Amino acid sequence: MPLTISSANRQVASFAIATIGFILSSASMGLVEWRVWHMDDPSFFPTGHACVGMWRVCIYRHHTNISTAKFCHQYTYYDDFLPLDIRIAQHLLLLASILGLVGKGYSIHGLWNVHMGILQKCKLCRSFVISGLLNMVAGLCILSAVLWNYYSITALQGIAFPPSFQLPFKPDRQETGSAAVVASLGAVLKVLKSLTAVSGMAQPSSELSTEACPGATGPEEAESTTPQKHKQKQKHKQKQEEKQKQPRRHGRRSRRRGHSFATYFARIVKQFPGGLRLSQEAVNVMDSFVHDMLERIGEEAGRLASYTEHLTITTREIQTAVRLMMPGHLGQNAVTAGNRAVLRYTRSK
Template structure:
């Protein structure tokens, strides 16, 4: 019995879901709204808010009911004020991106060879399992960074920024930003794609070239 593309609908769906999840998680790394700090007391610091991201922090000040960006600072290796949670989360997100790319490569390899009909079922299934496993590990890395970020917000953990930033150690209030929401959605899709990609074919089916008689 030939194995056609329709026989691997779960794997194709898993590849599509993993791709969307990878795009969302990669996009979230570039967004700065992971933690939103609100400074409402003008006694010590100018009022406004700051967005604390994985790779940079941006400060906004209130001027006549208008919020304008004061400046943004991109983190460097020499910034000793960065807490451990941000440094580890940076590595987790980078690792998730690399694993996601590797997972996509395994999926493309398996789908392409299935289309050509040159892989047996066991080899095709193993390639999809590797892809699904990599995507699930990537999803767990992203989810760990998101949960750690949420934990820092709920426990009101502060950051000792440079005095030139004019930011307090702890804001008056802080909340989860949109970047964490995007990353959470990407993590869920990554985990979901792992189940689809690891779906096992019906027993006894092998991939054979499809011969068209002329």
């Protein structure tokens, strides 16, 4: 499946990009270098500089030319002295982190579907497109916080810190810190992830299943097809009930006429010492038993494939059905013998 592999590789790359962007944006929330204040006039406050972050402020006092003292004060959203831009930036960064986590969950769900072979196009598109949109919104939230922080710096807006902080309302000069650069890089990576994910699903996918998925049709088509589907389900249930009520031996006898396992019974009996033989009635009973087990295993494997939304019955469904139909060690021995028979058959080719 070259198309599926290339599409999955594209989604894995976008997932890695989103992970790096999430780490950078989350790390920027804890950094204090969003704004750097420089206090050069010692008339009212000691000289030094302060790093104003989203959740705390760190003050660096120059005692001498060599030594500096660092004082950090934390604050929350409920503090009255915080300006509106910092409060909104706190909410935007928290919202971006939550949206990033949810988007990563949708990406993991889509990649898991590809790994398990669930290639229905609507389900894959739904997971990857939702992840891309969430990362797009998260990136825009972070960029909004960065731009508002930059506007506050260029407009020389001040912050009325408490007197215990020993900080002026406005510094002598201020500049953008490294935290804003880290947040901007994380936002760009999130937007890049969303564009990569959406562009990867927009390509024509000939190998993805185009089966009808829930919610894939329009509202008018859904209204028209819902009664038909309900009638089809009722007819299917009625047919299954009729099959269960009817005796099942007649159907199996008609199938046994086309193929019989009688020759294999004689070969197995010859392996035991004592010259054992099987009567015709015993052969018929064993043949009926084998056909009955094959039919039950096939039906159970079909149910397992429908539960996992697979279009093909694989060896996993067959082995699970055998273990369900045969209890204990009998099922384990049957699976082992079946694997040996398959290996013997493939080596003989």
